[in-house]
Structures are given as C-alpha cells and as structure tokens.
Amino acid sequence: MTSSATLSRRLNGPPGAQGAPGAGRTPGEGRMAALLLSPTLLVLALVIAYPLISAIHQSLYRAQSGLDADGYVTEGEAFVGLANYADLFSGEAGQRFLNAFGNTTFFTITTVLLETVLGLALALAMNRAFKGRSFLRASILVPWAVPTAVSGLLWRWIFQSDGIANTLLGSEILWTAEGTASKVAVIVAEVWKTAPFIGLLVLAGMQIIPDEVYEAAKIDGAGWWRQLGSITLPLVKPTLLVAVLFRMLDALRMFDLPFVLIGPGKQSVETLSMLAWDESNQLRYGSASAFAVILFLYVAAVAIVFVKVLGADITGAKQLGIKRTKRPARTRDEAANQDATQEKAGATR
DSSP states (O other): OOHHHHHHHHHSSSSOTTTSSSTTOOOHHHHHHHHHHHHHHHHIIIIIHHHEEEEHHHTTTEEEEEEEESSOEEOOOOEOTTHHHGGGGGGGHHHHHHHHHHHHHHHHHHHHHHHOOOOHHHHHHHHOOOTTHHHHHHHHHHHSSOOOHHHHHHHHHSTTTTTTHHHHTTTTTOOOOSSSSHHHHHHHHHHHHHHHHHHHHHHHHHSSOOOOHHHHHHHHHOOOOHIIIIIHHHHHHEEEEEEEHHHHHHHTTOOOOHHHHHHHTTTOOOOOHHHHHHHHHTHHHHHHHHHHHHHHHHHHHHHHIIISSSSSOOSSSHHHHHOOOOOOOOOHHHHHHHHHHHHHHHHHH
C-alpha cells in the first residue's frame, strides 16, 4: 500500500521542486511558450542577427578592379580575410579610425558624466513639492522630446558666427569649424538634449522611496546632504546605473547630432558611426562593415562591464527579489532509494 508521503511526492514532485524554475511544466506548456515567443524571436533575428552576420561577412571582402584576359576592366569583390581589420591600425585608415575611436570615447565619457550630474540635479528639483512643479517637469522634458536632427539645426543657428552664443559671449568663435570649439558645441547640445532622460529615470526611482525613511532620518538629526548621501543615492543607485548604461550605449553610437550640427568630414568631431557612414558612402563597404563590427564589439563590451561588473539590473529581477538557484538533478538510483525510505517510514507508522 502506497504511503501518504509517497503519494504526495508523486503528485507534487520531489521536495523543493515547487519553487524551482520550470517546476511542473508540461510539454504542452513548453510548446505553447515557444509558439508565443516565436514572433519575437523572428523579429529579433531579422533586425539584429541577420544584419550582424551580413556585416561580418561583408567585412571579409573588398572591392577590387583589374583587367581580364581580353584587356577589359573588371570590378568585383574579392575575399581578403581580416585585411580590412588590419588596415584599421595602419596607414591613413588607421589614423582616421584611432581619431574616430578617441572622439567617440571622449564624447561618451564627457557627455554621460555631465548628463548624470545635471540629470540627478533635475530629478532632485522635480521631486520636491513646490508650486509650479508640474510646469517644471513638463519644461524639463521638452529637450528630450525634440528630434535630434531638429535639435542639431537649432544649435547650429545658435553657434553660427553671428548667432546667439557669440552675441552673449561677445566673441567671434567659429563653433562649427574644426577645433576644440566644435567639440564643445557638440557636448553642450548633447547634454542639453539628453540630460532630462537621466533626470526622468532617476525621478522614477526617487518616487518609490518611502517618506518614512526620510522622516526617521530627520528625527535622528540627519541634514539634507546626509540624507542625500545615505538614503537617496544608495536607493536610486540601481535606477541610476541603468540610466547611465542606456545613455552610454546611445552616446557610443552618436551620429546625427554632430553630423547636423558640425557637418561630415570634420576630423575633430568624427565618430565611429560617422566614419562607417563615410566609408559606405564612398562605396567601400568592406571597411565600412569592419568599422561597424568594431563599434558593435565596443558597445557590447561596455554593456557587459556594466551588467556583470557594476551590477546594473536592466531586468529589474533584483528589485523584485527573484533569485535563480540551481538544484542538482537526482539520479534514478537516488530517487528509488528515497522512495524506498519514505515507504518504509510510512509502513512503520
């Protein structure tokens, strides 16, 4: 006669299996889950996997021309292996690549750092209760709502030789020419546009902090700066890390703002995306694909560092308290021995 413990184990599974991921899942549920996820996986394959594979394949070829046996000029693509990648570190192409790589890194670090400080200040201002707070929140979000191309044209008018910037400064700086001034113009325009994005995300993180925490801190005699350093910043750190990660990934792909504001072919503001565009515009698709692949690897490396090293929680699993545990699978012998033990214990009772 089967004991109650054995019957319960057979109905509910082995001990601890109820809380394990995927416990009690039937083959039909697995097929249904795969069917529901298939449209999403198909779209991801079309918009991510295929372009990436195509770019890697194209980067291994190079357009070449020559003469055939009859003396006619022929053009086509020849397999060159990793030659396009080797050219990135030598000659004129290598100089342009290193310059674009340096500009991309400089713009990313500078703009994201300034945006983080300004966005945090905006979030603190929007989180305070005062008259006209709704108007402040709406006005702060206006720059983020403006399209990047329109923002670039707006700042191009401001930074003209006879524009508002030179009028206020009382100078005649050529902001849209080569040099340090063009870098400053790009940084100012980028920070103005995207700092509200970080401010909005940080504000959302501040909204979920209970008021009782601040009231307890005030009772203990903690001032505003102490509350900021001991309560606000630690509690909004996960949200802030995700906001900084998103902004860094976006800044690494910077193209439209310097392209519209300063223009193409400017060495001082040329980024990796602009360099890849210029190479493809010159019908050098092999080197353009190589630039794109390098940029993809750069962006992927930054994302991995943020997620694995700094602990950016982009899925929200940590805040929900979801923990993934691995349970060792039981062998058939162990399961049989456990069944026999439980049956003997039930028989003795």
